[in-house]
Amino acid sequence: MKKTLLSTAAAMLCSTAAMADVNIGNPLALTGPIPDLVAPMAQAVDLAAKNINDQGGMFADGQALNIIRADSGCDPVAAVDAVTKLINVNSVSAILGPVCSGAAIAQAESVSIPAGVTTLSVSASSPAISTMEDGTDLVFRAAASDAYQGVALAELAIEQGITELAVSYANDDYNAAIAGVFAEAFTAAGGTVTANEAHEPSKASYRSEVATLGATSDNLALFAYYGSGGITLMRNALETGAFSTFIGADGMLSDEVIEQLGAENMTNVTFTTAASDDSTPAFGAWQALAEGAGIPAGDPFVPNSYDATFMLALAIEKAGSDDRASVSAALRDISSAPGEVIYPGEWEKAKAILADGGDINYEGAAGNQDFDENGDVAGLFSKSSVVDGAWAAELIR
Amino acid sequence: MWDAFGFEFINFYFIPGLVLGCIYALGAIGITLTFGILRFANFAHGEVMMSGAYLTWTVMAIITSVLGIAVHPLVAAVPAGLIVIWLFLLTDKYFYKPFRKADTIKVVMASFGMMLIIRSAVQVIWGPNQLTFVQGIAKPNTVLQSFSQSIDMLLLIPNKHLFIFTGTIVIVIALSYLLNRTRIGKAMRAVSDSPDLAHVTGIDVDQVIRATWIVGGACAMAAGVFLAMDIQMLETTMGFRMLLPMFAAAILGGIGKPYGAVFGGLVIGLAEELSAYPWIGDAPLISPGYKTGVAFAIMVIMLIVRPQGLFKGRSF
Numbered sequence: 001m002k003k004t005l006l007s008t009a010a011a012m013l014c015s016t017a018a019m020a021d022v023n024i025g026n027p028l029a030l031t032g033p034i035p036d037l038v039a040p041m042a043q044a045v046d047l048a049a050k051n052i053n054d055q056g057g058m059f060a061d062g063q064a065l066n067i068i069r070a071d072s073g074c075d076p077v078a079a080v081d082a083v084t085k086l087i088n089v090n091s092v093s094a095i096l097g098p099v100c101s102g103a104a105i106a107q108a109e110s111v112s113i114p115a116g117v118t119t120l121s122v123s124a125s126s127p128a129i130s131t132m133e134d135g136t137d138l139v140f141r142a143a144a145s146d147a148y149q150g151v152a153l154a155e156l157a158i159e160q161g162i163t164e165l166a167v168s169y170a171n172d173d174y175n176a177a178i179a180g181v182f183a184e185a186f187t188a189a190g191g192t193v194t195a196n197e198a199h200e201p202s203k204a205s206y207r208s209e210v211a212t213l214g215a216t217s218d219n220l221a222l223f224a225y226y227g228s229g230g231i232t233l234m235r236n237a238l239e240t241g242a243f244s245t246f247i248g249a250d251g252m253l254s255d256e257v258i259e260q261l262g263a264e265n266m267t268n269v270t271f272t273t274a275a276s277d278d279s280t281p282a283f284g285a286w287q288a289l290a291e292g293a294g295i296p297a298g299d300p301f302v303p304n305s306y307d308a309t310f311m312l313a314l315a316i317e318k319a320g321s322d323d324r325a326s327v328s329a330a331l332r333d334i335s336s337a338p339g340e341v342i343y344p345g346e347w348e349k350a351k352a353i354l355a356d357g358g359d360i361n362y363e364g365a366a367g368n369q370d371f372d373e374n375g376d377v378a379g380l381f382s383k384s385s386v387v388d389g390a391w392a393a394e395l396i397r
Numbered sequence: 398m399w400d401a402f403g404f405e406f407i408n409f410y411f412i413p414g415l416v417l418g419c420i421y422a423l424g425a426i427g428i429t430l431t432f433g434i435l436r437f438a439n440f441a442h443g444e445v446m447m448s449g450a451y452l453t454w455t456v457m458a459i460i461t462s463v464l465g466i467a468v469h470p471l472v473a474a475v476p477a478g479l480i481v482i483w484l485f486l487l488t489d490k491y492f493y494k495p496f497r498k499a500d501t502i503k504v505v506m507a508s509f510g511m512m513l514i515i516r517s518a519v520q521v522i523w524g525p526n527q528l529t530f531v532q533g534i535a536k537p538n539t540v541l542q543s544f545s546q547s548i549d550m551l552l553l554i555p556n557k558h559l560f561i562f563t564g565t566i567v568i569v570i571a572l573s574y575l576l577n578r579t580r581i582g583k584a585m586r587a588v589s590d591s592p593d594l595a596h597v598t599g600i601d602v603d604q605v606i607r608a609t610w611i612v613g614g615a616c617a618m619a620a621g622v623f624l625a626m627d628i629q630m631l632e633t634t635m636g637f638r639m640l641l642p643m644f645a646a647a648i649l650g651g652i653g654k655p656y657g658a659v660f661g662g663l664v665i666g667l668a669e670e671l672s673a674y675p676w677i678g679d680a681p682l683i684s685p686g687y688k689t690g691v692a693f694a695i696m697v698i699m700l701i702v703r704p705q706g707l708f709k710g711r712s713f
Contacts, residue, residue, distance in 0.1 A: 235628075239535055
């Protein structure tokens, strides 16, 4: 009797697993140093899933696309835990995320690559991700590498007439990498880096760091996450008058910075970030969708999040099953030419073409989203400075 | 401005070190008292600091919205402190009391659990985002600046640091009065020195334990508010980040010795900041990225060379 019960239970479990919907794991840095930046990214992911499910869902029988969210906390350890759970317990078909480079690298190296699961990060931008794979083709990202952003920022600094500056970067994968690229590009463009020091994130005071660097220059290139020391370091620099001009990258671009430091103190601050060209038809399509759902369309990495979700779903649809092994190749197929061009939100159209055996080429809100051999995409950048108490972004051309 | 006498050393290394030292010192008092009297390393101590700062922020926000006036954090800290102490007496009664006769390691693990519970509760109530404690940039005190300039120095000390220095001195004096002149303070010291002997001489141990929570909680609360005043923002791991240096301070001073904790806190705070000063040549002696390591190096050396600490505390 006991045996019968057990085998019935086992059979029931198997049958529920077989008729399961398509599951995508979505580790995002919901807590940690940048929750403000991540909240609209999560909304964009949900919007993409909603659009897909509203327009016929996955496969011929209209299975639902489930986004299974987990908290990767912008932290390598938390990301490994979260992704291990998603892959082993939730049996997801692919990983969408994580947000931060350190988290993305750690989870890929210790969990998703060994398990043969494709990762499509929505925003991890460290140059180290380009070259991390050895023989596999499982790590992709829908945001441009900082190998480009560091150069763009260096050119911007030169353009602003800054000839010498000090560099301070938080000691993590993302900030150390972009600081390295920036310093090299800045020196190559004729600038002088007077000092280049790492700082430990999340300290209560950075006054000695500020002093060491401040004696060498009035301009600071700051690479940090706003929530783990970036704001404190800027505050210490402003309080003591050690620096007057600040430049930096997306980790610092948050309304939180203005709110805490006060707009009147931020007259000479410019931060760059990945941006979208809002004149493309793809961005127009996205903007209409985002505005309908109340999501800030142009915020950093928000269009990238939508693109990444949409592309993973297209790849699984193209592969014809939620088998993990087929996602990677299908992802390359649906994102690049040749094929009918698909814009954000056009799920029904794409689904019909794929059902007829046709080819598609997704053009994303954040860019054309054509993956190169490293799984990277090209991208545009914008510079933001404080105008009337808020960040005003301008595309760098 | 960089040429004024001792400008860089005093303003960028010594004063920040003192500020950090004051915060460590107040936190370490609570740790050393719980370690000495309740006999366990309280991992939840950093979260007491953090929740105290959050409650202070809330009191400030409520007063501002109801009365329309901005109050100084130190004023708001008083009612917030009463709430924190009351909360921690409740946790002692319902959470730690059942563990009183258990092995030390169980209580330590329980306090670790309490740490996670408090942090998660704060994240649920106030959210995971940073909160602005005091907006804007704290400019140096102008009176002090012009006075020091007239004697060829240049002191850049913002008011918030003057408040932190004064507050710490007042609290340490009050604490020394309590421990040396009052009955309960003497009982606390007696229990810390030898609980069995104290018990047979008729000291009410339960009352001493309550007093320990109140004194330790009040100091932690002050440390948390001072920390929030210094960094001007709140986030949920701010207390935890201070926890290990505070343990280092308590061990340096000697477990169970409140004066040792104050001294240890100042030494650790100063050592962390001064280690980055360019003592030799132009480069920092130790890269500022490794400041935290200095506190631990001191702790490890102390544990090897003199485990009872500078002030002859208990060694384990």
